[in-house]
Amino acid sequence: MPSLIPGSMESLPNNPPVPQKIKADTNGSLKNSNRLLDLRSSLSSVKVPPVKNGSEVKLRLGKKMGSESKPCMKIEYGDGGYVLEDVPHLTDYLPHLPVFPNPLQNNPAYSVVKQYFVNVDDTVAQKIVVHKNSSRGTHFRRSGPRQKVYFESDEVHACIVTCGGLCPGLNTVIREIVCGLSDMYGVNKILGIEGGYRGFYARNTVTLTPKSVNDIHKRGGTILGTSRGGHDTMKIVDSIQDRGINQVYIIGGDGTQKGASAIFEEIQRRGLKVAIAGIPKTIDNDIAVIDKSFGFDTAVEEAQRAINAAHVEAESIENGIGVVKLMGRYSGFIAMHATLASRDVDCCLIPESPFYLEGKGGLLEFIERRLKENGHMVIVVAEGAGQDLIAKSMESMNHEDASGNKLLLDIGLWLSQKIKDHFSSNKKMAINLKYIDPTYMVRAVPSNASDNVYCTLLAHSAIHGAMAGYTGFTIGPVNGRHAYIPFYRITEKCKKVVITDRMWARLLSSTNQPSFLSHEHVEDARNEDETPAHLLEGNSKNGHADEQVTDNQQMNGGGIKELMSK
Numbered sequence: 124m125p126s127l128i129p130g131s132m133e134s135l136p137n138n139p140p141v142p143q144k145i146k147a148d149t150n151g152s153l154k155n156s157n158r159l160l161d162l163r164s165s166l167s168s169v170k171v172p173p174v175k176n177g178s179e180v181k182l183r184l185g186k187k188m189g190s191e192s193k194p195c196m197k198i199e200y201g202d203g204g205y206v207l208e209d210v211p212h213l214t215d216y217l218p219h220l221p222v223f224p225n226p227l228q229n230n231p232a233y234s235v236v237k238q239y240f241v242n243v244d245d246t247v248a249q250k251i252v253v254h255k256n257s258s259r260g261t262h263f264r265r266s267g268p269r270q271k272v273y274f275e276s277d278e279v280h281a282c283i284v285t286c287g288g289l290c291p292g293l294n295t296v297i298r299e300i301v302c303g304l305s306d307m308y309g310v311n312k313i314l315g316i317e318g319g320y321r322g323f324y325a326r327n328t329v330t331l332t333p334k335s336v337n338d339i340h341k342r343g344g345t346i347l348g349t350s351r352g353g354h355d356t357m358k359i360v361d362s363i364q365d366r367g368i369n370q371v372y373i374i375g376g377d378g379t380q381k382g383a384s385a386i387f388e389e390i391q392r393r394g395l396k397v398a399i400a401g402i403p404k405t406i407d408n409d410i411a412v413i414d415k416s417f418g419f420d421t422a423v424e425e426a427q428r429a430i431n432a433a434h435v436e437a438e439s440i441e442n443g444i445g446v447v448k449l450m451g452r453y454s455g456f457i458a459m460h461a462t463l464a465s466r467d468v469d470c471c472l473i474p475e476s477p478f479y480l481e482g483k484g485g486l487l488e489f490i491e492r493r494l495k496e497n498g499h500m501v502i503v504v505a506e507g508a509g510q511d512l513i514a515k516s517m518e519s520m521n522h523e524d525a526s527g528n529k530l531l532l533d534i535g536l537w538l539s540q541k542i543k544d545h546f547s548s549n550k551k552m553a554i555n556l557k558y559i560d561p562t563y564m565v566r567a568v569p570s571n572a573s574d575n576v577y578c579t580l581l582a583h584s585a586i587h588g589a590m591a592g593y594t595g596f597t598i599g600p601v602n603g604r605h606a607y608i609p610f611y612r613i614t615e616k617c618k619k620v621v622i623t624d625r626m627w628a629r630l631l632s633s634t635n636q637p638s639f640l641s642h643e644h645v646e647d648a649r650n651e652d653e654t655p656a657h658l659l660e661g662n663s664k665n666g667h668a669d670e671q672v673t674d675n676q677q678m679n680g681g682g683i684k685e686l687m688s689k
């Protein structure tokens with residue numbers, strides 16, 4: 124029997140949301156006193172103006188288009204241009220689920236906390252720098268424990284899977300999910316899925332207990348193993364169903380979150396009471412919306428060791444050049460932050476900033492000048508930088524990994540060779556170049572102290588969300604506050620360094636390197652910043668009314684406009 128919680132900030136759903144699968148292909152709408160639930164089968168055709176007083180909820184349902192599946196969107200409008208991009212809830216398609224009081228109310232560690240439970244209406248603003256007349260813009264549901272939960276402790280059968288490349292902190296997140304479920308919610312049935320997505324149907328599982336995971340945060344890698352490729356939605360959901368799993372914690376990058384979204388949609392289609400929670404992971408820090416991904420700080424810190432070594436080598440010998448290659452397939456955040464942190468770097472090359480070697484303003488000219496001035500120099504290059512240059516000078520392979528990610532050519536080796544060739548061919552200067560490739564070293568280490576704490580918060584957010592019945596969500600800090608974010612927001616766009624924004628300008632000013640930017644490049648960068656038309660009414664055409672750029676948004680790939688207005 125569902126219980127009401129006295130004094131609860133949340134009201135139990137008297138009018139539970141309409142089950143999505145029933146209404147999936149209708150054009151009808153349903154109104155109550157202050158809410159409108161609008162169910163459409165097409166994403167693009169809906170145009171409903173925001174309601175002035177009160178709020179309006181729109182649930183946009185996915186429809187298969189070719190092989191791409193459009194996501195479910197649940198959007199609520201409020202006053203002053205307020206938009207809530209909400210995440211799905213189990214009651215969206217299972218309206219009569221029983222609810223239970225949150226066992227944290229009786230937990231001695233948490234019951235002393237004043238207002239430990241998050242108000243159900245709390246949301247987190249994506250835009251925090253506002254003008255007097257700015258609209259309030261997009262918000263996400265605040266994460267944290269709710270007074271009521273949709274799972275009883277002994278009913279929960281959770282599983283955890285890690286997918287994609289390694290990242291410092293994977294083991295910490297696993298540990299914290301297991302310990303958090305057990306300590307906070309008394310959950311004791313937790314399975315580890317081995318070897319990534321394909322482990323659901325092709326590998327063994329391992330039972331995870333607080334005791335078995337106690338020390339794993341001190342190790343790099345993932346105790347569960349990981350993989351690329353092998354995402355077979357039907358087989359994965361069959362496995363979830365056959366094993367009686369009802370909470371799935373999926374740790375991985377953009378590809379993994381796309382896979383999690385497909386699993387969620389299939390779970391929903393089958394009408395299963397299974398919560399799907401994504402925990403975003405990527406060493407490259409290229410996940411949109413969230414402030415930063417776990418392991419990134421650790422990677423930047425670890426990269427300092429390689430940069431230090433390169434600097435020591437370079438400054439100890441005449442015309443010494445240290446070249447360090449760091450990770451960053453499409454985004455140069457590790458290289459940029461490692462450079463800014465180090466102050467020993469003379470030039471940082473990232474995928475977002477095209478560069479050239481020869482001629483006036485080119486890299487080779489700059490190297491020569493810097494060697495004449497300082498006698499040594501350090502170059503940091505992100506692995507995804509200059510791929511166009513290598514492809515031109517070598518036969519491009521165009522190979523992909525099992526997940527469909529482009530396999531990169533080795534920019535570090537190529538660049539080192541080009542520099543050596545240049546200085547030996549024109550005999551201007553004898554140089555001494557040392558190439559250091561610590562790429563896998565920076566992601567194979569255990570997470571540092573601050574990442575460890577961050578991993579705990581992520582794990583707890585995911586647990587509270589799943590216990591509260593939310594599903595089809597990923598989590599992360601938005602402007603410092605943890606939030607539940609719909610999958611499509613994380614997967615629609617990869618976060619990149621904005622080369623016309625403040626942080627890159629700081630880097631250019633600290634290294635004094637050429638920007639390599641022609642007027643066309645700036646224009647291109649400006650155009651790339653055009654956010655794809657978002658589906659939010661009441662916003663400007665790029666979906667961010669009165670957009671104001673902050674350093675935080677720079678991390679999130681926003682901000683070309685700012686430089687232009689400076």
Ligand SMILES: Nc1ncnc2c1ncn2[C@@H]1O[C@H](COP(=O)(O)OP(=O)(O)OP(=O)(O)O)[C@@H](O)[C@H]1O
Binds near residue numbers: 354376526
């Ligand atoms: N569009 C997609 N739909 C379903 N599954 C996907 C999709 N893209 C990737 N996956 C699956 O997600 C898993 C991880 O993907 P991928 O190898 O791209 O790593 P990632 O999660 O992006 O992490 P990393 O940051 O290390 O690249 C793989 O098992 C892959 O099959």
Ligand SMILES: O=P(O)(O)OC[C@H]1O[C@](O)(CO)[C@@H](O)[C@@H]1O
Binds near residue numbers: 287288289406450524
């Ligand atoms: O683990 P793999 O397959 O070698 O992939 C390496 C890639 O993974 C990442 O670490 C994360 O996407 C990239 O920086 C890098 O290009």
Ligand SMILES: [Mg+2]
Binds near residue numbers: 378
């Ligand atoms: Mg990826």
